Amino acid sequence: MKRDQDLSSRDGRALSVTVTDIAMPGDAGVAKAGDLVVFVPGTIPGDRVAIRIVKREKRYGHGEVVAIEKPSLFRVEPACPHFGACGGCTIQSMDYARQLEMKASHLKESLKRIGRLDVAEDRFEEITPSPQAYFYRSKIELAFGYKGNEVIAGMRGGTTTGGPVRSAVLPVPGCKIFSDGLQRILEVVEDHIHGEGLFPYNEQAKKGTLRHLVLREAKATGHIMVIVETKGAEDHGMGELYRRLTEKTPRISSLWRAINDRPGSYIDYSRLSHEGGERYLDESLAGLTLRIYPASFFQPNPAGAALIYERVGRIAAELKAGNVLGLYCGMAPMELVLSRYSQNVIGIDSSRANIENARENALLNGINNCSFLAGRVEDIVTDRSLRKPELVVTDPPRSGISPRGIDLITSLAPKTLIYVSCNPATLARDLGRLAAAGYAVELVAPFDLFPHTSHLETLTVLTKRR
Numbered sequence: 001m002k003r004d005q006d007l008s009s010r011d012g013r014a015l016s017v018t019v020t021d022i023a024m025p026g027d028a029g030v031a032k033a034g035d036l037v038v039f040v041p042g043t044i045p046g047d048r049v050a051i052r053i054v055k056r057e058k059r060y061g062h063g064e065v066v067a068i069e070k071p072s073l074f075r076v077e078p079a080c081p082h083f084g085a086c087g088g089c090t091i092q093s094m095d096y097a098r099q100l101e102m103k104a105s106h107l108k109e110s111l112k113r114i115g116r117l118d119v120a121e122d123r124f125e126e127i128t129p130s131p132q133a134y135f136y137r138s139k140i141e142l143a144f145g146y147k148g149n150e151v152i153a154g155m156r157g158g159t160t161t162g163g164p165v166r167s168a169v170l171p172v173p174g175c176k177i178f179s180d181g182l183q184r185i186l187e188v189v190e191d192h193i194h195g196e197g198l199f200p201y202n203e204q205a206k207k208g209t210l211r212h213l214v215l216r217e218a219k220a221t222g223h224i225m226v227i228v229e230t231k232g233a234e235d236h237g238m239g240e241l242y243r244r245l246t247e248k249t250p251r252i253s254s255l256w257r258a259i260n261d262r263p264g265s266y267i268d269y270s271r272l273s274h275e276g277g278e279r280y281l282d283e284s285l286a287g288l289t290l291r292i293y294p295a296s297f298f299q300p301n302p303a304g305a306a307l308i309y310e311r312v313g314r315i316a317a318e319l320k321a322g323n324v325l326g327l328y329c330g331m332a333p334m335e336l337v338l339s340r341y342s343q344n345v346i347g348i349d350s351s352r353a354n355i356e357n358a359r360e361n362a363l364l365n366g367i368n369n370c371s372f373l374a375g376r377v378e379d380i381v382t383d384r385s386l387r388k389p390e391l392v393v394t395d396p397p398r399s400g401i402s403p404r405g406i407d408l409i410t411s412l413a414p415k416t417l418i419y420v421s422c423n424p425a426t427l428a429r430d431l432g433r434l435a436a437a438g439y440a441v442e443l444v445a446p447f448d449l450f451p452h453t454s455h456l457e458t459l460t461v462l463t464k465r466r
Contacts, residue, residue, distance in 0.1 A: 014050040014066045019043045024106045024424075024454035027090035031063070038063045042084055044094040045102070046072025074098040079134060080176045087156045087170075089177060089452035100127045100448055103456045107424045107446055115428035117435060125445040131303040133451045138217050138283070139300045140178040141267060142186075144193075144200040144210035145169025151193055151200060153186055153213045169200075177452075179217050181224065181251055188248050189213060189228070192241045201231045203265065209236070211260055212267050216292060219302050220284035225254040227294050229267055233259050242276030254278045256294045269295035286310050286337050290361050295353055297330045304449040308459055309337045311445065312393065312418055315461060316341040319416055321391035327377050327409070328396045332358035332370070334420070335393070339370050344387060347372045348380050377401075381408040393418045400426030403433065410437040417462040427458055438465050 017038065019029035022045060029043030033053070037060040040051055048070035051063035078084075078092040091099055104127045111117045130136055142153045145168065155175070157168035173183045193210060201208035214227040226245060230236065242255040254277040260268040272294055281292045285306040292298050299305035312334055316324070322343045326335040329347030331354055339345050339362075347370065349355055355374040362370045373380050380386075392414040394401065400423065401409070409417065417439060421427035431441060443461040450456075 014052050015063075016048065016050050016069060017063075019045050019047040019049065019072070021045055022091060022094075022102055022106075022454065024103070024456075027454045028062075033061075033063075036061050040065060041090070042093070043068075044072050044075055044091065044098075046074055081174050082155070082170060082172050085157055085170055086172060086175075091454065092452040096129070096133055096451060099451065100129055103127060103448060103454070104446055106454075107444070107456060107458060110424040110428040111431065111444070113428070114425055115430075115432035115435070117428070117431055117441065119441050119444060123441055123444055125443065127446040127448055128304075128307055130301060130448050130451045131307070134176040135179060136303065136451065137177045137300045138219055138298070138302050140175075140182070140215050142172075142213040142215070143169050144213065146200065147171055151190065151198070151210070153189060178215065179224065181222075181249055182215070184249050185215065185224070185226065185245065185252070186213075188245050189226075189241070192237065192244060196236050198236060203263065209234075212258075214258075214267065214294070216281060216294070218281040218283040218292070221282070222251050223253040223278075223281055224249070224251050225256065225278075225281050225292075225294065226252060227256045227258055229258040229260055231259075231261055233271075233273070238273075238275040246277070252277070254281065258294065286313070286333065288333060288336055288361070289364050290331065290333055291357065291364060292331075293353075293357065296357055297351075297354060298333075299449065301449040304447060304457075305333070308420060308447055308457060309334050311459060312420070313337045313341060315418065316391065319391055321389070321416070323387045323389045324391045324393065325381075325386070325389040325412070325414070327381075327392065327394040327401075327405075329358060329372065330354050330395070331361055332372065333361075334395060335370055335372075336361060336365060336367055338391075338393065339367050342391070343369060345370045346386065346389075348377055349374065350376050378404050378408060381405075381412065388412065389414050391416045391418065393420070395420040396426075398423040398426065400430045406430060406433045406437065410434065410439070413464060415464055417464075419460045419462065421458045421460065422455070424456055424458060427460065431460065431462070434462055439463065440465050 017031035019031045021030040028039040028041045031038050040063040050066040053061045055062040074095045154169045154171045157170045199208040200210045212229040216225040245252040255275040257273040259271040283290045285302050286309040324342045324345045326347040329349045332347045335347040352374045355372045358372045439462040445459040447457045
């Protein structure tokens with residue numbers, strides 16, 4: 001067996017390497033073979049593995065495991081029978097406590113390397129684990145495909161180079177992340193589509209009907225919403241499907257169809273047809289009732305999200321801020337929590353559907369000191385009629401806040417800024433810009449909302465320097 005420093009392997013022979021890190025995002029193990037960085041899916045730090053390089057770029061390569069020569073001390077037996085073949089839960093073979101340590105370490109490294117920030121150690125809180133390590137997700141998106149000649153709904157598979165195989169769909173009985181009722185639902189749906197003679201949509205051939213199956217669950221009640229995405233508006237017996245679903249699975253409370261004739265593999269909720277049951281789910285968390293529709297953006301780990309919202313509320317209670325501005329508010333769970341501790345809260349989101357959802361949620365909870373505006377943050381924050389906020393709370397998408405958005409936020413000069421992020425890299429970049437504009441990092445609190453993946457949520461509190 002060749003040693004790490006001998007990198008040739010151009011003849012396809014195996015190399016022996018030690019995995020030293022995990023790529024986040026990406027979840028592949030990271031090893032060095034000579035001067036080449038190699039990404040090896042299915043490995044974790046501490047593994048000594050024999051690999052074969054299957055793809056080579058100028059500065060890095062992708063490897064596949066030939067054999068695990070010496071397993072890491074942190075390697076555990078995955079709970080899910082589909083681990084490795086399925087494209088989800090890619091670091092489930094790592095001890096959960098070690099997963100938390102790795103995420104916290106990557107966050108600190110990102111702030112230092114990308115944001116060029118020297119945040120004192122006492123500003124970091126210990127990472128908060130997910131209340132549940134399994135069955136925590138309230139939403140799962142499945143694709144339609146084939147198992148042999150049989151049409152199935154399942155998860156996308158993974159490849160040895162870490163990318164998804166867009167045509168491969170894996171049946172996932174016993175999946176550990178969504179709900180224990182998943183398999184019964186899949187059996188009913190698959191039996192129905194077989195009876196209707198429906199086939200998965202093929203993007204290249206532009207043929208077929210079935211695109212995606214989306215399931216949403218209100219964890220507080222166990223009620224489940226089913227959304228079948230199809231090409232074309234034909235009925236395909238959806239009323240009968242709803243009857244069979246509710247007969248076999250009493251927890252089913254709603255059936256929708258999303259009609260998507262557009263190219264691409266993204267789920268499109270712009271054309272919806274209500275096929276049976278309630279039009280929404282009601283979820284309870286952080287003392288709120290939140291109404292969820294098919295297209296609602298809502299944290300997929302409600303129990304974990306509640307911990308963030310409650311922490312934001314405790315911070316606001318200490319600040320006693322009169323006016324609060326919430327940016328990228330979505331359906332406004334955080335803004336509704338903040339309404340308990342503030343005189344006036346304004347939420348802004350670019351999606352009109354989100355704003356309508358936010359207004360409904362305020363009404364549902366009897367909250368009358370929140371108002372919501374639809375539009376781009378960069379456009380609305382320039383409105384001089386907005387009350388000057390003492391506190392700004394921002395929860396942007398993975399891409400973070402635009403440079404103009406940062407400039408507008410700092411022009412408001414709030415005493416305190418709370419930044420909730422789902423991407424350590426863009427958080428680090430934005431914190432660097434905010435620091436340059438006169439804000440200091442007071443608190444960094446990471447939360448693990450997606451166990452067994454590299455995903456990390458972070459709550460950061462900044463204050464304006466005097």
